[in-house]
Amino acid sequence: MTALVEARALTRRFDPRLTIGDRIAAAFGATVETRTVRAVSDVSFAIRKGETLGLVGESGCGKSTLGRMVAGILPPSGGAISVDGQPVMRGGHKTTTRIQTVFQDPFASLNPRRRIGDTISEGPIAHGLVTRAAAPAFVADWLTRVGLDPAVATRFPHQFSGGQRQRVAIARALAMQPEILVCDEPVASLDVSIQAQILNLFLDLRAALGLTCLFISHDLSVVRHVSDRVAIMYLGRIVEIGAAARIYAAPRHPYTQALLDSVPKLRLDAASVAFRPIAGELPSPLSPPEGCAFHPRCPRASDLCRRDRPVLTAQPDGTEVACHHA
């Protein structure tokens, strides 16, 4: 199996934008934030053709930034992302249509002043995948495939419910005939019953079109459901990556273990439940801890962890873990 998508040493820094006012204030001794945030640091992974990689982490861990780099929206500060060896971006602009994206919020990701038919067909028309004359039939076909009535093509986004909008967003992405789909929290804003409908649609279309996917979510059970492999991120780095079944059954990194433990499980018995929260709080990405970023919260932390940052190391079972004590 060869890798279709490859990320090599991806890094993304965000420099604070100093206005003239900030500079003047700083010159007079005011505290102006000048530190650089490293949202993603040195992340490498590969996604094989036809595989779905799930990307999990808490807010601020950099999973969305990573997703936006893979999707070709945000240029990396360092490293590269490629499809079949071809770079996704050149000179700050995306150069491929082989990767498409489904965003979290279907209310924000559709232009409120465009009819949804136009939203679905504009990319394919711009890239010559369909002629303007053939666009209505093309749009009708895609609306049918995502479970919507073709007659709704002339409506505006506000005339749809959240679930229907997400169907439109999926149609827009797939109408570009991509091989790779980046899904950034596609069901996070949906109700439970609608979430199930959209996940089913995703599973159906993924199988029918043979898609390769990067599926980003904070919801561990959703990621478990759709992913072949899973990567867990903490403070801008992948701490564990491997087969989903293996990681969920036997997590090796203490953070993965703690994360899985802290998820409330559906309890069907009346027994009282002991929550096992992770101690402490997420450190500020402005000043990540020295050594292993998780060490201040880790029950197994040693002096080594406080001093040296562990690197992702392959384990006998094929998972890769960044921990001195895995």
Place this chain on the structure above:
Amino acid sequence: MNAFWREYAENKVALAAALIVLIIVSAALSAPWIAPQDPYDLAGLNLMDARRPPGFVGSNGYPHLLGTDAQGRDLFSAILYGLRISLQMGVAAGLVALSIGALLGILAAQAGGWIETAIMRVVDLQLSFPAILLALVLVAVLGQGKSQLVIALVAAQYAYFARTAYGAASAERRKDYVEAAAATPLGTLHIVFRHILPNVLPPLIVVATVQVANAISLEATLSFLGLGLPPTEPSLGMLIANGFQYMMSGRYWISVYPGLALIVLIVGINLVGDQLRDQTNPRLRR
């Protein structure tokens, strides 16, 4: 769209203002047909009829509803024609300022970097500078005439549009739907004209209504000072100026009626603009 107008109509004051503006605009447009006299036709004026009070029946045989001015012009006619010119100037200046301001604002938001800094610093500088002063200087340099006046008004006002367009465009281009277009990928120009511009336009149109009123009052001020239009095309400002010297001698109507017309028009447009602003402000939406 229907719901929009139904909501608009719920504010009775704004509805009345819209009606008044509509009446004034249609009266000004149809001035050649409804005015009893052509105020530009100097041959039709009779000095015998000069400075007569409202209701006076002059040598032409019809009553001067609002009196006559120092040249014996029917004031009602002069006001209708004056409104025409004022509106012409205001709308022309507003539209040109809207286009230039929108272009600069969106360019600044989209380009970023030094282009953004350069454009927005100039805009900020101009916003902190009194518009009337800038217009005065420009008119003094460019000389009198309709197009010169429009240039002066645009120069004094485009900054408001640029500021609004910049704010709206900066907000829009961060939204997911613009990112989605960039991720397709679609070209930058395509994104700007098909996605950002249509979403920046509504707040700009609100600013435009208020700015048309401002342009009209700015033009009236310049004309009042004798710097606006040539005397052959008297706008409201010049009518007010012409009657000013007679205020103290009891012939109030020569200044007061054009002044009233100006006030009603400007207040009316502002009330319409306020309601449009409230209605398009998502924070006030129920």
Place this chain on the structure above:
Amino acid sequence: MTAPLLEVTDLRTHFLTRAGVAKAVDGVSFSLAPGEILGLVGESGSGKSVTGFSLIGLVDPPGRIVGGSICFAGRDLVGLPPEEMRALRGRRIAMVFQDPQATLNPVLTIGQQMALALQAHAWVSDRAAAERAAAMLTRVGIPEAASRLSNYPHEFSGGMRQRVAIAMALLNGPELIVADEPTTALDVSIQAQILAEMKALARESGTALIWISHDLATVSSLADRVLVMYAGRIVESGPVGEVLRAPRHPYTRGLLDSLPAMAEPGQRLRQIPGTAPSLLALPPGCPFAPRCPRADAACAAPPPPRVESDGRLFLCHHPLEAAA
């Protein structure tokens, strides 16, 4: 069985909108014992949040309680004068919102706000107020509480801010706390901490808790009893374990089956088809009938019967089998 602290009977909260009357809450009845934790579960538009707001008298126009009663410690809160309601709120009934910003004033320090909340209902000296505030912050798990009293809300992280909001709610020792999706915006690790603390606090202080959430998993691990709402009505209620293990209403079943955790990874989920009905035009019969796999002609006409036994309740013409 102790006397109920709260007895809600046939509560109806409607929104009189331009487009018509939206029956957001339509005939909701339940009771709550002191110290009990009640989970109120439903999807958006089910009326769960409006029910919560009705209890604390914070329904904003065009919404209005149009019928029913909310009997709290022997008094009907419906129609209570605003000033009496205000006196009750914060002292005997408190609310925790999804967004802690809704309760915290950004320009006052935490200590000032907590002192104000205490002094609004009783004479408390500033020093005593600070002591009680610090004690409460410590109880909800904020380290170095005494020194953090002089911090402003923005100086706390999201999870910490929600703890502060909870501490504020607990400050006057209320008998009832209504919590509306208090952990939805938080990360799982923070959510677990707050769930643990809420549960412990309710158990220790005997405060009754209404936990409004869309998340069956949090409710299942926190609540004693659960109410499942759909289209403004309670469709099923009972002890949380029993209801989730053997639901009688097809909607509860469908909600459970929609969870990815209930299926094999990669397999299709047993989804509920369709979407919730508009609250402006509810069907005359069972509101769930158009999406229900068990629905037949009987479900279209009269409203489903209310079946009550052994602490379980469900409204359905064709209920699922009871567990063996």
